Amino acid sequence: MxxxxxxxxxxxxxxxxxxxxxxxxxxxxxxxxxxxxxxxxxxxxxxxxxxxxxxxxxxxxxxxxxxxxxxxxxxxxxxxxxxxxxxxxxxxxxxxxxxxxxxxxxxxxxxxxxxxxxxxxxxxxxxxxxxxxxxxxxxxxxxxxxxxxxxxxxxxxxxxxxxxxxxxxxxxxxxxxxxxxxxxxxxxxxxxxxxxGYESGMPATGADEGLEERHHDLGKDRGFRESGRLMVPDGSLESLSAEGVWERFRPLQTILLAKDCRRALKPGGVLEVVTPDLAALGGLEDDPEFVHGYLVRHVPDAHCEAAGYVVNDLIADCRFVYDEGLLVETLAEGGFTAFERIEKPGWLVVRAC
Known part of the structure; x- marks a missing residue:
């Protein structure tokens, strides 16, 4: 003002x-x-x-x-x-x-x-x-x-x-x-x-009708990026997506993050994590179709279609690259009990609830 x-x-x-x-x-x-x-x-x-x-x-x-x-x-x-x-x-x-x-x-x-x-x-x-x-x-x-x-x-x-x-x-x-x-x-x-003259009591039941956010994208959450905390109420979300998030933290930190996600989700709510797949990085030489598509979309200035370009681009901003076992372990430590692997070449996509 x-x-x-x-x-x-x-x-x-x-x-x-x-x-x-x-x-x-x-x-x-x-x-x-x-x-x-x-x-x-x-x-x-x-x-x-x-x-x-x-x-x-x-x-x-x-x-x-x-x-x-x-x-x-x-x-x-x-x-x-x-x-x-x-x-x-x-x-x-x-x-x-x-x-x-x-x-x-x-x-x-x-x-x-x-x-x-x-x-x-x-x-x-x-x-x-x-x-x-x-x-x-x-x-x-x-x-x-x-x-x-x-x-x-x-x-x-x-x-x-x-x-x-x-x-x-x-x-x-x-x-x-x-x-x-x-x-x-x-x-x-x-x-x-x-x-x-403000009221010091809780609003009447139903005051929040129509105000709920059902899905939240953690990767676009400015408050989370700045504080490391998911700034939504307890048990308020039906689903959470976390693309480009897990790889920015080491395992002990992602366990805390998983606990925070579990806190924010309603019973039965689903968290989807999308992160580079450690197991897939070593096999990119055998998948020229994926290498070609990735370079066209993300590294158009690559002078040749080499898997090394893909690997280095994927891990450029990573603090830790997960395989499926370790990712699921961090989610389980955070309170999730059911896990589903979604196939996406080069990526580790896991839905947890």
């Missing part, structure tokens, strides 16, 4: 502003000035996430309207958890599952500084030096586009609100919580529920 408003106010984008201008308006890239936090204040390592009290100490509030965006605390906590797992390796040693509800309980019990002040309510960021809430306008994340348009209309400006950093999450927040996690989070962020 700050990008859109800066452009509307100055006719320039954030990268075009000088360091002095960024500092003057406490924008990303500016120099931090003054204490990180006063006694009892919330803390942040980044200026753009600072509190009203910080901006007050900087003398930036006089004559200005304070606008904030708030979010359903349950949604915010889940988004915060995913953010920490994607970007902070140390978070992956704290939030270890096995279920998302378990990690949400850990987050609810954690009050320290890990990227941000995880003990703070949203309302804490809006208090001035006297401890009073100092905000003139509250926008809701759930209706941000409409609220932002209303703000711009009232201010008499035109600004486009970009949609950036979309997590791609397709499931509603309540599918990640159990009752204990909900209770703990409602207690931790109780002042936010009271101040901003």
């Amino acid at each position: 700050e990008n859109a408003l800066v452009t509307a106010a100055t006719g320039r984008t954030l990268p075009e502003l000088s360091r002095q201008e960024l500092t003057e308006y406490a924008l990303p890239g500016g120099d931090r000035q003054g204490k990180l936090a006063g006694e009892g204040e919330v803390r942040s390592p980044a200026i753009q996430h600072e509190s009203v009290a910080y901006f007050e100490r900087r003398g930036l509030l006089a004559g200005r309207e304070v606008v904030t965006v708030v979010r359903n605390p349950f949604e915010r906590a889940l988004s915060q958890l995913f953010y920490l797992l994607r970007l902070l390796p140390e978070a992956r040693t704290l939030f270890t599952g096995p279920s998302w509800a378990d990690d949400l309980k850990r987050l609810a019990a954690f009050d320290g500084l890990l990227g941000h002040d995880l003990g703070a309510c949203q309302v804490d960021w809006l208090k001035d030096g006297a401890g009073e809430v100092r905000v003139d306008r509250v926008l809701r994340f759930e209706s941000l586009e409409e609220d932002f348009a209303s703000l711009c209309a009232d201010w008499g400006i035109r600004a486009e609100l970009p949609h950036e950093m979309d997590s791609g999450r397709k499931f509603p927040w309540w599918q990640y919580y159990d009752e204990e996690a909900r209770r703990m989070m409602a207690e931790k962020y109780g002042r936010d529920f009271e101040e901003f």
Whole structure:
């Protein structure tokens, strides 16, 4: 939102502003000035996430309207958890599952500084030096586009609100919580529920009708690529595909991955793994038809139809190449009990449930 408003106010984008201008308006890239936090204040390592009290100490509030965006605390906590797992390796040693509800309980019990002040309510960021809430306008994340348009209309400006950093999450927040996690989070962020009028209970039965994702492609999951965790609720999927995934991990890691896939699948749900076949790589010399077809599709600049081109292309991004026995073993260790081999020349394709 700050990008859109800066452009509307100055006719320039954030990268075009000088360091002095960024500092003057406490924008990303500016120099931090003054204490990180006063006694009892919330803390942040980044200026753009600072509190009203910080901006007050900087003398930036006089004559200005304070606008904030708030979010359903349950949604915010889940988004915060995913953010920490994607970007902070140390978070992956704290939030270890096995279920998302378990990690949400850990987050609810954690009050320290890990990227941000995880003990703070949203309302804490809006208090001035006297401890009073100092905000003139509250926008809701759930209706941000409409609220932002209303703000711009009232201010008499035109600004486009970009949609950036979309997590791609397709499931509603309540599918990640159990009752204990909900209770703990409602207690931790109780002042936010009271101040901003959010409901602190679970939605009525049937609220998630039509919201379910039945199939998930692990190879296209950005959250998984960044965190190594499958960011879907427990028991929510009918099927999972994992093409180009298993070979990026060594066996002990794929056992953990298989457990995470088993957690995400409904009873009877199917995981299909597609990965280069170690047993087939040595026999490519005897399969010129496969070599020809593969090179045409994947290595068109090969100067001759040699099996070596195929082997090196297949394993270029591999950390480990599996044979059928070892792949099935990792799946079995992860909790799968039935396996079916699907024939595909050069590839190891196994469906597990």
